Amino acid sequence: MSSSTDASKLALRADLKRARAALSTQRWRECSRAIVTHLERHLDANPASRVALYAPLEARREVDVRPLDGWLRAGGAEVAYPALRDATAGFAWVPSVSALTIRDKFPEPDASCPMLAPGELDAIIVPALAATRDGYRLGYGSGFYDRVLSTFCPPATSLCVVFESQMRMRLPVAEHDIRCHFVVTEHGVRHAL
Numbered sequence: 452m453s454s455s456t457d458a459s460k461l462a463l464r465a466d467l468k469r470a471r472a473a474l475s476t477q478r479w480r481e482c483s484r485a486i487v488t489h490l491e492r493h494l495d496a497n498p499a500s501r502v503a504l505y506a507p508l509e510a511r512r513e514v515d516v517r518p519l520d521g522w523l524r525a526g527g528a529e530v531a532y533p534a535l536r537d538a539t540a541g542f543a544w545v546p547s548v549s550a551l552t553i554r555d556k557f558p559e560p561d562a563s564c565p566m567l568a569p570g571e572l573d574a575i576i577v578p579a580l581a582a583t584r585d586g587y588r589l590g591y592g593s594g595f596y597d598r599v600l601s602t603f604c605p606p607a608t609s610l611c612v613v614f615e616s617q618m619r620m621r622l623p624v625a626e627h628d629i630r631c632h633f634v635v636t637e638h639g640v641r642h643a644l
Contacts, residue, residue, distance in 0.1 A: 460623050463589060467580040467617060471512045474614070482614050483507075483515035485637035490576065490610065491522055493633070493640050497608070499573035503531045503542045506551055506558035513578050514612040520548055531567055533595065534560050540598045542567045542575075572607040575600065577631055581617045586630035586643025588613075589622050600629040608632045610640075 474482075494502070502523055507513035523530050531542035532551060543560035544567065545551065551558040577596050579588035588611045590596055600609055611631035615638050634641045 460589065463623065464580055464591065467589070468511070470616065471580070471614070474512050479512050480515065482637040484518070486514050486612050486614075486635055487516060487518050487522075489635050489637075489640050490516070490519055490612070493610070493635070494523075494574065497574075499528065499608070501529045501531070501571060501573045503533070503572050503575040503603075503607075505533055505576065505578050506548070507578070508557070514614065516576055516612060517548070519576070531572065532558070532560050532564075533599070534564070534566060535595070536562075536566060539566075540595050541602070542572065542599065567603075569602050570606060572603050575603060575607050575609045577609050577611045579611050579613050579617070581619050581622060582611045582613045582631070582634045583619055583622055584634065584641060584643065586611065586632065586634060587622050587624050587628060588631055589619075597627055597629045600631070604629075604632070610635050611643075612636075 504516055504520055507515045507517065520530055530545055532545050534541055534543040543564035545560045545564050550561050550564055552561050577588065579590055581589040609631040610633045612635045615636040618636065631643055634643050
């Protein structure tokens with residue numbers, strides 16, 4: 452990645468974090484709930500029995516997809532969460548959210564949760580700081596989701612979740628950046644690919 456792309460991503464991340472942190476608690480909850488409703492409708496129409504979620508960091512005002520966990524399990528789906536083991540980025544099956552523990556500030560499946568192999572997911576819900584209509588996303592810069600999306604998609608479908616205020620016409624894109632299949636905001640689901 453070029454140093455100019457690095458610098459533009461760094462500045463944009465800082466701006467996006469500030470803007471998202473400024474969301475009121477009420478607005479954050481309303482928009483998150485609307486996004487979860489759109490995800491439920493999408494997953495009803497496009498059944499997925501093995502889904503990867505993420506545990507949102509409330510302080511960062513990440514889209515709160517926690518209600519989706521119970522909804523998926525009630526429908527018989529298996530749920531996985533992001534895991535980093537021995538420097539390997541992936542997902543682990545989680546029997547319940549109580550199996551998540553804080554590791555390096557992020558909730559992760561505990562060591563007893565089995566890691567997934569590529570091909571074991573139908574859908575991946577992907578957080579982001581920003582997204583474009585054509586499915587590019589800007590994350591926190593660790594590259595976790597670029598690595599796992601390149602491994603698990605296909606067959607999994609990726610659904611990037613952001614607030615409408617985080618949508619951008621363009622984002623700085625590097626060669627390793629992976630597009631998501633769908634972008635979901637409080638306004639609905641957009642097919643990106």
